[in-house]
Amino acid sequence: MGIKNAGKNSFTWFGPKPVVNIMEPELIRDVLLKHNAFQKVPPHPLGKLLATGVVALEGEQWTKRRKIINPAFHLEKLKHMVSAFQLSCSDMVNKWEKKLSLDGSCELDVWPYLENLAGDVISRTAFGSSYEEGRRIFQLQREQAHLAIQVTRSIYVPGWRFFPTKTNRRMRQISNEVNALLKGIIEKREKAMKVGETANHDLLGLLMESNYRDMQENDERKNVGMSIKDVIEECKLFYLAGQETTSVLLLWTMVLLSKHSNWQTCAREEVLRVFGNKKPDGDGLNHLKIVSINPIYIQFSNSS
Numbered sequence: 001m002g003i004k005n006a007g008k009n010s011f012t013w014f015g016p017k018p019v020v021n022i023m024e025p026e027l028i029r030d031v032l033l034k035h036n037a038f039q040k041v042p043p044h045p046l047g048k049l050l051a052t053g054v055v056a057l058e059g060e061q062w063t064k065r066r067k068i069i070n071p072a073f074h075l076e077k078l079k080h081m082v083s084a085f086q087l088s089c090s091d092m093v094n095k096w097e098k099k100l101s102l103d104g105s106c107e108l109d110v111w112p113y114l115e116n117l118a119g120d121v122i123s124r125t126a127f128g129s130s131y132e133e134g135r136r137i138f139q140l141q142r143e144q145a146h147l148a149i150q151v152t153r154s155i156y157v158p159g160w161r162f163f164p165t166k167t168n169r170r171m172r173q174i175s176n177e178v179n180a181l182l183k184g185i186i187e188k189r190e191k192a193m194k195v196g197e198t199a200n201h202d203l204l205g206l207l208m209e210s211n212y213r214d215m216q217e218n219d220e221r222k223n224v225g226m227s228i229k230d231v232i233e234e235c236k237l238f239y240l241a242g243q244e245t246t247s248v249l250l251l252w253t254m255v256l257l258s259k260h261s262n263w264q265t266c267a268r269e270e271v272l273r274v275f276g277n278k279k280p281d282g283d284g285l286n287h288l289k290i291v292s293i294n295p296i297y298i299q300f301s302n303s304s
Helices: 002-006 025-033 059-073 075-098 111-153 166-194 203-217 228-259 261-275 295-303
Strands: 010-014 017-021
Touching (some): 059 075, 075 111, 203 228, 228 261
């Protein structure tokens, strides 16, 4: 109602906090690019148990952390993870095929499968050989996210987080277990790196390799690189940033492809032309033009 009455750019109050609503793309871009002028909103105290990491940093701290993290997400590094994507997708499709009736069809709620697919992919690509521990972390982080949404929707009373309510206790239990699992994985990797073992090509391995290189370049001075606690928070962010966004995008893409069968046919033909019966690889993905189109473009092109 506020936006309807006051317009796309408007001012309102959320309890004791002033809020400015901005819906013009250029203004949104300015806010996102001018990090020093527009500070991040302080997170809910209990929301910090879900994840902090680079999204909670400001100014020079944010710049330094981004410098360490960015190499792990270079395209050439991500190409090594295509096999993990393919394995997770194959497992999901095999489960769907087992549900088919004799006439080759069935009604299926794909959302739970896509949620699990996103978590499965993150577990494989983030932790590699520690995949099973990664799956457990994913399950705990998903529960933590639901609890965090509940607490942020309620009115915050200062000091309430210290009360031993059922939700507060559970959130702290989850946080402690996730931190312990991640710390164990990270310490194993650190020991392996110190004895000269090659770093893994998963996200954690790439992150730790980049962090180690940054510390060496700065002669391991204080306040340089990331501590184990910092690495733990970035690992938690892998799940928070990638799980729901990926599964929602996949679901929306499937909805649009089912509504616009002409695009579905074109995409299928392109995949078969590029890969045939071979497994997907990083170089082949670069040749997929239709598949890489933004789903929003599909929606607008068919509407017009």
